[in-house]
Amino acid sequence: MDDHPNSTPKNAIGLCLLPQELIQTIFLSLVLPEIVRLKLVNKSFSRIISDHTFVRQCNTLSTSTTWLFVYKKRWLRDAVLHAFTDRSSDRWFRIPIADLLKPVHFHGEDLYFLAASNNVFLFASNTVREVVAVNLVSVTVKKIPPSPLGPRGTSSWRRSGMKLVTEPSGSGHFRFMFAEFVGNHPVLFVYDSRTDTWKSTEAVESGASEFSPRGGGHVFLNVVHGPRESVLVASTPECDAAVVLRPRFNYARGVGGNLTVGFSWGNVIDRLHVYGDGYMMIVKSEGARVIGEGGVSRSVRVLKGVELWGLSLEGRKWEFLSMVAGVIEKPYAAMMGCLEEKNGVVTAALVCNCEGVWDMTWLSFDAKWKQWTWMALPDCKMKGWNMAGISFSSGLTLP
Known part of the structure; x- marks a missing residue:
């Protein structure tokens, strides 16, 4: 992760003279990409970081650390993930992955970043129509066989309709889940890396099951959203059940007009809906005119407020939870977002583009x-690049 120097810095030599317990305490205050970089500085640092006690303490801290990963569209030979965490809020980390992807032939095609969980990252190609899993710690990459629906292009994957779930044991095994309508019925598709196979299960209506959609770490996959009703598939992390939820949306709060899911384009849409993990974030905007370079006036949208809604206890309606307004006002021409929930905390990212500049805001709500x-x-x-994927992830760990 990140670039590292070719020689041992002088301050690193001085650090080596400190007691090992103090060095470990200093290292534990850093985030994982910084620790991995230090492991490459010299043998002394590598020995300290490889110590079983240090690895255990580091991974305990990392489990509660949330990361935002962004992948920008560029040549495959320069493939880099950009990583940010609120534990180190002053800069982004660069994670080169071009060498990892070399064993997989994509004919020089740009990739799209689908999802991340723990040390596993999924990328998809549009021309070859394949999905690959990259493990940053074990430094491995593998192709995932086509789903029962066949090869899929990048536009077929919907962020709120899929989920990557890794095993907490640190084995590197994972399940990739997504939900789609097949023959007018919501179906859950699950890939298990242990068996290297897919399994499909038709979801049953929640009224015909005793399945409770709240609690137990259930996974919520968004299938479709109408102006008044959504269709979700809820499943346990072990994928031993799949239930259809149809939460209704009450417009009593005055939310109306044009709606969209996952992306908003300036003059057309004034309310962006972002879904994930059984929550819905509504981003409100208003039209405005601003003066740009050369005194030229232009029409833009201005972000005005954010509402957060969640599934009701029985999963039959969206319930208003909270609102943040008048704090993060900013102009934009296009906007997108992503959202995840973990341990009662909803984390979201809003990404605004204005004149080619990407402006990102991190929001968090403690339920x-x-x-x-x-x-x-x-x-x-x-600036000037197209975004090719964005995802939150928690639990980056040392081996």
Whole structure:
């Protein structure tokens, strides 16, 4: 992860003179990409970081750390993931992956970043129509066989309709889940890396089951959203059940007009809906005119507020939870977002594009304390580039 120097810095030599317990304490205050980089500095650092006690302590801290990963569209030979965490809020980390992808032949095609969980990252190709799993720790890459629906292009994968679930044991095994309508029935498709096979299960209506959609770490996959009703598939992490949920949306709060899911384009849409993990975020905007370079006036949208909704206890309606307004106002021409929930905390990222500049905001809502936090992310150096995937992930770990 990240670039590393070719020689041992002088300050690293001085650090080696400190007691090992103190060095470990210093290292534990760093985030994982920094620790991995230090492991490459010299043998002394590598020995300390490879110590079983240090690995255990580091992984305990890493489990609760949330990362945002962004992949920008560029030549495969320069493939780099950009990583950000609120534990180190002043900069992005660069994770080169071009060498990892060399064993898989994509004919020089740009890839799309689908999802991440723990140390596993999924990428898809549009021309070859394949999905590959990259493990950053074991430094391995493998092709995932085509799903029962056949090879799929990148436009077929919907962020809120899929989920990557890794095993907590650290074995590197994972399940890739997605839901689609097949013959007018919602179907859950699950790939298991242990067996290297797919399994498909037709979801049953929640009224015909005792399955409870809340609690137990259930996975929620969004199938379709109408103006008044959504269709979701809920499943256990072990994928031993699949239930259809049809939560209704009440417009009593005055939310109306044009709606979209996952992406908003300036003058057309004034409310962006972002879904994930049984939650819905509504991003409200208003039209405005701003003066740009050379005194030229242009029409843009201005972000005005964010509402958060969640599934009701029985999964039959969307319930309003909280609102943050008047804090993160900013102009944009296009906007997208992603959202995830873990341990009662909903984390979201809003990505605005204005004149080719990508502006990102990190939002977090603690459901227990009903408290919002937010921060503007530093520049990711993506001006002029197209985004080719964005995802949250938790649990990066050392081997």
